[in-house]
Amino acid sequence: MTEFDAASTAVQAALDAGARYADARVMHRRYESMTARNGDVEELTQDESIGLGVRALVGASWGFYAVPDLSDAAARDAGRRAARTAMASARVPGPSVDLVPVEAVTASWASGCEIDPLGVPLSDKGDLLVGATRTMAEHGADLAEGLYQIWDTAKWFVSSEGHRIDQRIRECGGGISATSIGAGETQRRSWPSYRGQYGTTGWELVESLDLAAHAAQIAEESRALLTAPPCPAGETDLILGGEQLALQIHESVGHAIELDRILGWEAAFAGTSWLDLAQLGSLRYGSELMNITIDPTIPGALGSFGFDDEGSPAVKRDAVRDGRWVGVLAGRDSAAMASLDYGGSVRADGWARLPMVRMTNVGLEPGPHTLDEIIAATDDGVLMDLNRSWSIDDKRLNFQFGCEVGWEIKKGRRGRMLRNPTYTGIGPLFWRSMDMLSSETVSWGTPNCGKGQPGQTGHTGHPAAPARFRNVRVGVSA
């Protein structure tokens, strides 16, 4: 029995049990990760998982059931159970459910990969992390950590509308961090970001990060931060590096434009959104420099795919154009409920999880400046980079971020390093204050986006470049 056969059997069983629509995903995922600490390998894990998840729509209610078994009997049982679960949902019914139309296609898609990351010898990968962490320890880090992660996912999707799509997506990445420990606090520096940079690529991404070359510098900086002056408290001009701006986009734009949140489907857990659909197309989200796209077609970015997990093809769309809110992340059912005509942003974290609205690649289009130009144009401010902590309210308005490092900016020049830099604000006010944006874009990958109950971990991409924001409150402390 092939994977397509198992998925088709499950879909048919759901239809036979009363579903008016059903789809099924078979996924086979191999995962490998290695962590190293202070010159030793700390943990090597290789996981392999294969199974089937089927989703059934009975009347106006959904049900989902998953099993790690692709036999004919198991697939039939899963389809029947999904339909039965949907019928139980009807005991507390909601409004009618429609699905925006998507062409039923037979297709295959694979992400680009020059060097198969699972094919690289473990000894080579171990040597990379052991060497980099040893260098950091030798240059003053009390805690020198490195890691890489690899996902190799094959999936087969079948729907009762006739979809038959297989995809293979390979993702990998890695990074290093140096922590120095003082009497009452710790200081950390990472490269290229804490727990690494990721993409839908092969091992060539990790090689391009050149972890070993940056080990000594970040170790020395983490040590120096222990005695650096603290970030001053007050309002000032804030320059964010691209990595931090990527997370700012993720938290204060990406989640805010998720249609399931806007519709209240996540109200009890992830939260809602400050955005009101009645203002779609007219609301000023940010300054005119703010152009945010939803683009799962970017080669190599972590949120890229050929088709989402309900068969919608990858399409680039605008979310914010010239500062105005114009688009959302949606699925077929949420889009229909909101009277929109597109989905395309639904994914599931493995075969045992229900597909739900997730970010793809949500990022800023490049601006006209460079980081050097932004610094040169800033008379008095702070430059912050590399995220250390992130917190935002359940409507995605009130945020506070901490960064690993700050630098004083005085009269157009980068000055002293500052420790414990934090900044806080309200999303739209913050974005409206962006007055300079660099063209030096990097598609940062975030492999740990949590959402959903049961919990799902999403992989998202965020093109971002350094930018300046005016009159931001910085230096919040306990």
Place this chain on the structure above:
Amino acid sequence: MSGPTELELAGQVIELVRRLGGPTAQAEAVVTRADLALTRFANSAIHQNVAESTVGVRLRLHVDGRTAAGSASVVTADGLRALVERTLTAARLCPPDPGWPGLAPPAPTPDAPGVDEATAYAEPDQRADRVGAFVAAAGGLSTAGYCRTAHRSSAFANSAGHTAQGRSAEAAMDGIARRDGADGVARRYADRLSDLDGAELGAQAAAKARAAVDPVELPPGRYEVVFEPAAVADLLQNLSWYGFNGKRYAERQSFAEPGTAQFDSTVTLVDDPLGSSGLPFDAEGTGRRALTLVEAGTTRAVTHDRRTAAEAGAESTGHATAGAATWGPMPRNLRLSGAAAGPASPVGRSTTGTAAGAVVDTDTAALVAGVRRGLLVSDLWYTRVLDPKSLVVTGLTRNGVWLIEDGTVVRAVRDLRFTESYPRALGPGAVLGLGAREVRQPDRVDGVWWAAPSLRLASWHFTGGASG
């Protein structure tokens, strides 16, 4: 049940390691079957309803001085053999592991509480009915949340001859009611689904939502606070992850100093994994047991697996989990002991006017009665650590904040952001009162819970309001 048992499967994995890896290979295997189901509602209707029936095997082995771990969801003979072969290959290609702590020796498995079969095999209709009761009891307010059940049957075997097995079952319900942009929450964890009363929880959430309307904005600053159990659960979780974690302690990233009076004398913290339905052994086969971490304000212990215990010259406390080599062993069932003779105060006396309904139990009412000016906080949200050693955390209030004046909740307040050191806020002299009744709160994953009474603290640093 058809097919091999979990213990038989674990034994097969160990035997395969012996055959393929030779007599010196050390291995441990955990096989777990799980039936997990979650019925989710929003806008007062069930919109997501999921269930999974899974089996998984996790193998960790140490051969020729090198260590690797792996897992698989295919437990056929071919699947198990593939897992063993690739994990052996991985171990042999890995750099040496000088910190390998060895395997757990044979030892009796502690007795665990029994499993409620009705919860283990609950049907979707039973969860849906509790959701229906919650929605109905909210009296027309919009509601959202979930009802879930979880059942695990697990077995452990290692090549030192140690075996263990056990089962767990649990249920949880978490919901909000919403009115005019204000939310009220009710959240419970139970060993039996039948102990979850959807109507009671829905009514409680609705009462709090009605009391939370028309909030005013207060200026940031230090306020005395009364935290309800859901908010206290966040304190316990962060203390567990960052403070009592044996790996972070060994790395000097933890505030914990065993033997030192770091907390108020009213604070006693016990990790109590078998205080409810739970597996009686950890990922290394070590028996799980109650462990006092803080006794009357004095830090007594941190949690260990075999690796951190070996580094510290201590014994494992039964806190090994998959991934603990990276994240560290940490408490997952932490209980803040309630006051021995709890104060009580009629609920009705603690609120007034539009805030009626903000207080839903006599414990909290008694704590509120002692506050001259402060805040009642239902829940904390999106808490993140600014510095792990001092455990300075930022986050926000959620699902209801109210101003207390002269012992009475007088009106709702808009959500506030805080930046606070958790150990400092619980430090000597900082705890002004504890309720008597410990309420268990579910975590985001099954098997993890936090139990706490309401808690009155002298000072909490709110660093921002809804306007920034």
